[in-house]
Amino acid sequence: MQAEVRLLDLVGAMEDLKAMRNSVLREIELQEGKGKQRTQKVQAWLDKVEDMDQRTNQLMIDFSRCCVTGCCSLNIYSRINASRKATNLKKEIDELMKEKIHLSVLAKRRLSNPIIDMPISTTNVGIKIGSNLCDVCNWLAAERVGIIGIYGMGGVGKSTLLKEIQRSKDVLNMGFDYIIHARASYELHAEDLRDCIAEQLLLCEPSREAIFKFLKYKNFLLLLDDLLEELDITVLGIPDPHDESCVTTPYKHKVVFTTRSKKVCDCMKADEMIKLECLDKDEGWQLFKENLAIDLEGMPFIEEAARKVASFCGGLPLALMMVGQAMSKKTAPAEWNLMLDQLQGRLSSSLCETMFIYLKGSYDSLANETLQQCFLCFCLWPKNKLILIEDLIKCWLGFGLISYFDSISEAYMHGCYIIKVLEEASLVITHDNRTVVEVHEVIHDMAQWIASRAEGDHKAWFVKQNIIFEQLSSEEMETWIQLERVSIINCDMNSLPELKRQCLSLLSLSIQHNQRLENLPKIFLRQMPNLTYLNLSSTGIDELPTEITHLFNLEFLDISHTRIKSLPHELGNLKKLKCLLCGYLFLGKLQAGLLSNLCNLQVLDLYPYGCVEPKELKILRGFKSIGMCASSYEILQQLSHLPIVNINIQEIEGLRTIQLSSLTSEGHGWPKEFQIRSCTTIQNLVITQGTKISLKFLRLFHLPKLGSFVWRIELKEVLPVLQLVQIEECHSLTSLHWVLHLPLLRALLLKNCDAMEELVNGEVGEIEEDDVITTFPKLKYLTILGLPKLVKISHCALDFPHLSEVHLEGCPSLKRLPFKPGIVNNRGLLVKCEKKWWEKLEWDDATVPSQFCSNSTEDEEIANFFVGGVPPLGHKDFLGIFRFDEVML
Known part of the structure; x- marks a missing residue:
């Protein structure tokens, strides 16, 4: 009987175990329906239960057989x-x-490849790929290097390089016992990565301890792909190559990882880093052809179309490979025309949507929704367009994405931090010492793709750009009813049709750089009553529509660089207005009482000609940013109590000396743009010790007695970010040698300075003892007009490493240009001057003038001489970047 009792207990326990197994299976089915998969431990447990069920059944069968044989001793x-x-x-x-x-964990996120696999080149294409692979191999061979980081934007070829490393003969011959390749992402956790690593190492137990114990005394190379944030590799069981106990062993422990963020490289303490860039035009074409698999010889139309398609990919390897493979072996012209149409309107292309899903990882890696919305704001600018960082920050201010700040300088610093974060995520690229920013065209298309599918403030967009036309179509205007963000930039239109219905969803309207647009339809603004952001800058509008007073929710208004000469008193009805930008308008004094009615106003820019009644200046003390004109002693004396960003001192007589340190207090920061105009008694401009200036633009006009600049501090410290110096009609000024080594000076413009004989007086060596420092390190534009006594620019030849345009007229005494022989290597250097004067120039090196070509006829007095094959961007582009007032020139 004892046997029967124990067998009954066994059957009962087995039934309980099977019930537990069925419960686990139901839970796993639910999790698998959500895209997860059962863990290895759970599957092993289920296998044991199944084995136990079979063994129990077999025992019951054997026992029943023995009972049939009777009660003999064997039984x-x-x-x-x-x-x-x-x-x-x-x-x-x-x-x-x-x-x-x-x-505790029955199922986990499915361990899989990315949504799309990065296409892998079958051969090393281009110099960059081979060079990067060679660098990594050299670093892996070096004892001091344990961790290598590879970073760059999505699709730039990081995964490709990692796989090339894995199969490189040089790496295979380095004596690694194991080369482990794992992909990290937000979809995978440390446990998933340990499973992947243990599987490649053929370990039964994927625990941290087991992996560490196995690898500690092995030579291994870990290739970790697509790391989106910092990861402690010891959590995976990987011995840290920087740990002393590992460094002292004779074993090679190496880690190479890829990421989209330089910040991750820093946090991972990478010993060496590589930033992958897009391919140049020739390398991009070679990679495209490799994936195209078509012999283009004898097919000129296909080759022409293929080059156009390749150019749309902007040197991004992912785009070149995917589009090339999609067009592989297609020889019908209609197929290529269709692909061109898809690329010109990428959002309709399923191929490109697949690519955007892959690229979106950089966007998803941003820490919060605010950063993501800051990135999506790039949708408001055209593709392939450099964007002034200040314009971008103003946009973020207007949208409330930068909201907490005590001064505009603090807001600007916050904006620069955001740009740094976006750059580290490989979403944007900064240029010209972080003054302008751009987005790769494929990343820009991805942003539009995300924005078109997003919810909330960015769920609907309309962007019109780079088109010359008379007006928007009525059909396009009708779509505004569903939109929240509308941007019309650089369209050169002369009118807008009237909106027939109200656009209640519209929150943001930006109509910028449309000089032919002189007015808005009468009821235009009334049809968008919920507007909070309105940008009409750089248009031909000469009067602010009275309908603006119906925009009761308006918080941001930018009418800078327009022809508007006065503000309506009714503007005071906009109680929610926080930011009013009127820069470069011929405004006079604001109407009395207007500022007191704008009770929420925090940012006011009336620079350079607008000003405030002296008795209302006390209202401005609570503001965060002010730009204005100071045309009296009374206003000038109160500047130190105001957060001045841009200041124009104009027509104040009796001033002999101006000290920049007296213009504003340290708590408010220092002006970014400083102008003095028509102050006929000023003799000296003084900057004293302790002055910290963030001055970017310095303009001096009609100061006939200004004879000297007094610098009582190292120039590089006092003017570290000065980009523009413009001086006109300063008839007593004899030299400007202090501009020689300004680190960021991009433009120098001199006009009608009668007394100047030498721009940089004395020997260069006398000015700067350290001859390693380059002269004019960032200067791009040099304009000298109407300096009759100018004999020489400098006593000796100067460096101009970035010079692209020189304009010289009205300098009959100037016989030599201070160009070193190497100046001819400057790509696209343009010299605009009088043709007869050019022909009479004397040269220390006779080969220099022979390098220049003229694009003028014999009849023209003014000729353009350039070197480098193609003339550089003209003055208009430069003026557009720096926002020169044409009247000032």
């Missing part, structure tokens, strides 16, 4: 043996039930 022995087996099986079932309790 008694079998019953005792069955009883003992039942007891042991019951113990194993109890252990399995306890083991189930410790299975």
